[in-house]
Amino acid sequence: MSSKVRRGPRPGADTWKHERKLPFLHWGFKLFNILPPNQQEAFKADPESKMPAFSEFNQLIFPAPIAFVPFLVRYVYYQYYQEVPSVMVTWLMIFFGILTLGMMSIHEYNGYVRKYGYLDANSGRDTVPFELMPKVAFEIFTASMMRPTMAIIACYDPKQPPSLSFWLPLQLFMLTLAEDFTYYWLHRLCHEAESCWHIHRLHHTTKHPTTMLLGYADHFQEFVDLVGSPMISWTMCPLGFDETVVWLFFLTYVQLGGHCGARVHMGSVMTGPYLRLFGLDLVVEDHDLHHRHGWKDAYNYGKQTRFWDSLYGTAGDRVEGFDQNLDWNVGLRP
Template identity: 60%
Template sequence: MSVRTNPRPKADGWKKDARLPIFHRMMSMFGVLPPRADEVHKAAPGEKIPVFSELNQLVHLAPPVFLPFVARHLYYHYVSHDMGSPWVVWFLMFTYTMLFGMSSVLYMNRLVRRYGYLDGDVGRDTLPYNLIPKVIFEMVSASMLRPALVVLACYDPTEVPTLTIWLPVQLFLLTLTEDFYYYWGHRLCHEAESAWKIHRLHHTTKHPTTMLLAYADEIQEVFDIVGAPTLSWLTCPFGFDVTIVWMLVHLHLQLGGHSGLRLHVGSVLTGPFLRPFGWELVVEDHDLHHRHGWKDSYNYGKQSRFWDNLHGSAGDRIEGQGSNLDWNHYVSM
């Protein structure tokens, strides 16, 4: 096996080996490994980028995202007013978050095969053999820690499960707040040499794919998984059900942001509020960010371009210019 550990195009040739360790075999068998550039649709010259509207995204996202709330609501009203031990709730949400994350990865892979990659003439980075244990560990850690934080912060076993018509506004405020903390932490990593040392590993992938969301130094992972979300909730302390919905949608969007998917995909959490100002974030924005290194980068926000536009660090899109968008294309589920 190759000893080079950095992601690179066609680094996943190891998956053809019949004598793989169990975790490598599972990753290959479950189909969560990112498709290579030669396995996906290649856009023809002049082919416009389809627009994946937020409303269309919600058709796919709403059922799994709201399932925990529906289950809690039914349990409270038809079984018991005691919603159970925090440990039980944490374990259930940890399991559900893992399954939801895998489902999101599979969904992104299907879309990539159908619509292709941005910057399609360049090979997309895939996972070398030696990176699989690290990526799996960080996926499991994130699925354990984020539900644990939500349970510790706002779970009350006697509280009535509640969501209101203000949910879109609550999700928007929580997301914009998290993006504020992420923006400044991220920008600091690109503008201070000492901070760049904890971020440069993540930037060894210039054309990321979904599973490379979890490819980073441990300090950065702690900030992404624990730091920014905790600061956001302390700033906007919403209830358990709101925060669980936010956590799941946020995970889905983070995976999509690293997919390289050749679709104009806006964020369902912030896009409807920011599009009138041209400040919505799409997949290409973070994809372009990854193609740059230390001090020559831009697009530091992860859920919007609000802070980038406010502070002059937003960059122009290349393929996603308005004239190259196909607003009439319906993205099939």
């Protein structure tokens, strides 16, 4: 295991991106400018300065237009042909939509890092080594493929016309709260049960993660995170096909943000508007703090909220993003 750790994510592991001759895969990621900024490329934030804070509604400006594209295409198609697109066309549309949103979100979060810096700025931020790039690419494409497949298997009905409920914001909140409940207990079990820690251990070899390390884990954990937890949660709080697809888009955006490490105070767009008033919203720093601890020393097990952490006594105090240290008068766009 120790040899894997040394070859894994670490500060300064991205020196390969300055080489002139690179394999096609590595060259492509460099071309799209989505590799995480290293310490030299990030803004040097003063840990004592106030942290930029953004509302969830401000964040929605970016992912919302992309999240609703599959529904709009299906709706227009139905109005014209009186039938929905085929299963394959629908799957491809969601696949490319999630892949596009994921790539654009990584670029967006990296922009925050370049403008506002990293959390825990005095520590090195993990970057992606040369040999890990195929695994990272596989994780990105796997997530983009498995989630539309999950939605189609769970709730696609070719006889049902496209529709979105007036109660969509509340539906997204309830499903996210259910998903966070499932994730919380699976995640906490991996930390507190000695027999389960090996499932989660690889993911915790990165103490200061970045967006592209979201899926850095053993295959079993990857499957649970991508499909297992969302599917279990959907059975607890089932939604229609179009609502589920919108949820999957926002879920992708929020999960990438949780690993970006950017020194910004921003919460989950699906739960923050309801929970921030009660101090139960989850922001970037919460999961970043979780990664700095190992096996049984960890806290902040939730991924979308602090609701369950607060209820069960596993929420930790914020180091940089406490209320008195927030600046709400900063523009969001990097």
